[in-house]
Amino acid sequence: MPSPSAHRAPPSDSLYVWLSRRGWPGSYAGKFLLVACIGACIPLAAALAYFVEMPSPSAAYTTRAIAIVVAATCAALVMVVPAIRRLLGPVIATQQALRQYRTEREIPYLPTGFADEAGVLMADLQQTLGELERSTRRLELFDVVTGLPNAALFIESVSQTRATVRRSGAAIAVVAIDVFGIDDAVAALGPSARDVLLRGVTSRLASSVREGDVVARVGESTFAVMGIMAPSAPITTNAPATPDTLLANALLAQANRLIGAITRPLPAPDASGTQCVVQLGAAAGVATFPADATESDALLAQAQAAAREAVEQARRDRQPVVTGFSPEMRAALQERVAIERDLREAIERDEIGVVYQPRVELESGCVSSAEALVRWDHPERGVVFPADFLHVAEASGLIVPIGAVVLEQACRQAQRWAQSGRAMRVAVNFSAQQIARGDVAALVRRVLAETNLPASLLEIEVGESVVTADPARAALVLGELRAIGVTVTLDDFGAGVASLGTLRAAPFSGVKIARSIVRGVSDDAACAAVADAIITAARGLSIAVTAVGVETEAQATFLHERGCGAAQGFHFAQPMRAEALSERLAPAEATV
16 A cells, blocks of 8 residues: 655644644634634724723824724734634645545545544544555455455566575466356356355365465456475376375366366355355366466466366366466467557557448348448458457457447448438447446447437347346446437347347347357258247347348248348358448348
């Protein structure tokens, strides 16, 4: 916590301090009254003295008396006004303290040894600022839900430990653990289950590590453990996984022990408060200092990279996986860092562009709207597709400014189409991170105002994860968007864990059937049944249905016969630049 400034109370406090040390008047108001009385008494005393000395009245006498009173009053003002200003010293010092903390995040010194109102005010402010700084510091360095250190404090702890192990010759091991299955549990049990499960995982980890090891929450569902291992004990990948095995000679066994603790069934309440049992999955990645990295942030990043690799394998093999950092991962991580750096520059250089995939009405065959899809026009790599950079944008938080760029470009293009007689709604996809991090409604209002686009020509698409991650916030944000007048659509429905009830969880006016479902509707009974159920449920709720990824006439025919209103996919058109789509649109064809 920042220490109080070295400066003391302002010099204007001196009269206040002098009076306070004498103990009378005891109150702050009394001190003001004393000074005011002194000021009032000076002209009265001067007039009285004059009248006593010159008792015989005359015109000259009266004039002199008035002059003396005026002069005495002016002298009193000259004396009292600075005195009152000095008495205001505590108030001024309090105001300066608040401003200094707000602008410089520095806690100033305030005198705290006085018992009147001003003294109590200064003492209370000094204590309050200290408590506020401690609370702010905790929020900055600790996770609110679990109480664990966050990534920033974890990296700081690694840095401090590095200095120790350099002298001793030991090594630092970092285990990053990705926990999965929480979103599925939240979708089934309700949003309150998330925090309960995260705290349960925290408790399991805390009871499974050695004394002195550091446990932190470094991501939404990612935890990290740091420990010191003996220099004579290289990491082996075939160490026996016993509870007594420590990081000294079996980092793999330690990671497996941590995973085992997490994957034991955890209790969590459902929406009604009934306790249920949840089975989570986990995978771990390990990295060591100095073998894998010499910088603290790089060490954590490499452990997380190994954990991501392990998660993919764990989901595929349906069993816990621990992966060590490898040269291949180093190359992938370096590529990831390069992409993030280039992406930041791309945003500044306006290299983020948009293409549009037409959406066709299955009944008429006319283009009714288009989805805006992001592209990166890299000066050296050419056109970079979302699959090659969106995962980095999500991880780095760059998805928020990229999403704003896409929204602005799409709205400007929609306005151009409207002005040329081709009014057509444009859909823009918002990720869960965009919904969680930013004021989406304010952004949409601003862009609509700047582009002069009617709200009815904009459609916002969100994935299932937006609703399942935080249903209450999703309903609030999407409700705000509907209030603006934009269309809100649930994208990629059927690919995740959301149920048909999700369609009622937020104010959706449209739903898009996932590509993985559409792909099998013409030759897979299960896919056909799921698509049929989605269409039936949506129509019952008066929600428009669009199929995504239609590639064959058979798929289009099936969807049309089942009552699906619109579709998009390569069967109709590939994504294209705005100019190419404009050529395909006739003024009478484009509709809202």
